[in-house]
Amino acid sequence: MSDQRPDNSILVKRLLLTVAGMFAFGFALVPLYDVFCEVTGFNGRTSNEAAVYQEVEVDESRTVTVQFITRNAKGIPWKFEPSIKQVKIHPGEVKVVNFLASNPTSSNMVAQAIPSVAPAEASLYLNKVECFCFNQQPLAAGSDAEMPMQFYLDPDIPDHITTFTLSYTLYDMTANTSAEQMAQLLKTE
């Protein structure tokens, strides 16, 4: 049996390496998942960066209905809603939709809106030139704001997508914001 000892240690090392590799893989899934979602539109995320508007032919033969939904995450008392429930838009055409937010509390607050598109496939063709969701939104106590979202649809959007929903969930970020950051945010506003 003694000649088997060295074998054991090599094998054990390999297996431990596999374990370490799989532990790392678990964490690697996080960036991999992001890339995967971005490429495939899986999970209906939209890009966090502004799309640069490219001159594209407006396809007037088709109209797509875009619906807007807003939702407050637990614990944020703001009023938050789109100025219009839905728009009809030709692929290639640029539109602006305003979202209205008001902070009814007596303290200054900061919020972050997180977008999501259903069906997820449509997220690949939604280009936002400007969106309040790219940044955090500060609102002084008792104030309100009109927040624009400018977008167009890629003319490549498949024919079977005739309607899709863009939803925003609003999260309270006040606790994660220091007093100085808050002052800064409110000033630039």
Next chain:
Amino acid sequence: MSTAVEETHHDTHHDHKPYGIGRWLFTTNHKDIGSMYLWFSFIMFLTGGAMAMVIRAELFQPGLQLVDPHFFNQMTTVHGLIMVFGAVMPAFTGLANWMIPMMIGAPDMALPRMNNWSFWILPFAFVILLGSLFMEGGGPAFGWTFYAPLSTTYSSDSTALFVFAIHIMGISSIMGAINVIVTIMNMRAPGMNYMKMPLFVWTWFITAFLLIAVMPVLAGAVTMVLTDKYFGTSFFDAAGGGDPVMFQHIFWFFGHPEVYIMILPSFGIISAIIPAFTRKRLFGYASMVYATAAIALLSFLVWAHHMFTTGMPVFAELFFMYCTMLIAVPTGVKIFNWVATMWRGSMTFETPMLFALAFVILFTIGGFSGLMLAITPVDFQYHDTYFVVAHFHYVLVTGAIFSIMAASYYWLPKWTGHMYDTTLAKTHFWTSLISVNVLFFPMHFAGLAGMPRRIPDYATQFADINQIASIGGFAFGLSQLIFLWVAIKCVKGGEKAEAKPWEGAEGLEWTVPSPAPYHTFEKPPKVE
């Protein structure tokens, strides 16, 4: 083979073992460690079972009567965690410790000191987990699947303890798996080549690789939950750029292979028992090996069948649906082989065989309900209902646990040197068989009618079904005390068992006397 018997007989004469508590604390003997795993698993089985009794008592009637909803949620959560990580997995590791060295003609496990560690950290993990139930705010209440944000934003302060307990359990099973792989690869007796290994060894070999592949991912998932909850990261927090759906992907990437970790060793056990009591060779040995490997590989491609309702694109839904259904093919091969083994065999119905037969039939029912759940559009209705609860209890209780009971009755004479009380054992079988079906079969109907899982109260139209299930539950719980009684009685005494108490049994473990001497195969046996 006869030489092996003589050699080990010789061993029994100087069969020294240490005495007292020290023997158990410091032992590196695979049989001692196997026994400790098995007893530990039995204690956990009864502990988790007690929690199930709380659940069934609360659900006996509609309305809230015995426990408050938060405590109910802790019971469903900890019941699941204990049964998965405390009962089923340690029982298999215990069986692996006892049987693998004896089946491949090795003197012990390859890494005996690590073996001691991998057992002894386990009780601490469960003390931590159970202890968290008594903390302010209670223990884990987010389901054994600990979905974020339930386990992050909305969980109690004791969640860190849950995370550490899972870490320890994970380390324990990873060490156990490494030990199994090294033992099988390096310690086989001369002539015991891979395609001669008993199927229990094969299935455990493949299970060990699954464990090594996915337990670290589970460790990663709980670590992310820990840092999200306590250190301000946002892996699963949408507000900070994370994604709660990603939690489910990571969890089920572990979770689905995990369910096969809990069933592959059963396939090995059943493949040992059916031929023994049919007095025929196992039909299709090689196809069994390949089917096991196929199931293990496919199990990495189906995780999202737990997530059909998260709003995946249609293409992904179809992909995971077809892959899931594909697993039914190698599983079907196995069922076919067992039935073909029995075909025209001269069968007898000793207790291990009764459990094995019940396994084949009831596990198949569980497989069929699994196939129903795999149909994406149908799963939209069944998901998170009692239909899912019925499905996984058929595969886990009448599957995994019945196979563990079958294994216990099959090898108890070898372990203890005594024949158990067969009348009592058969009573245990019949009471379990009837009560388990009274308990879980009606749950299919409750689920089809729309009763959600993990809820302490329900609409009154489900009252009768739940009452029946609860009665079955109490009866099943009580029946397990018979098992305890049989086991204790058999350890203490009983009719002397022969080296090979089952006429048709095959394998090296039957060439050593009963009880198996403390040291076996110190000189490797000859395998023809």
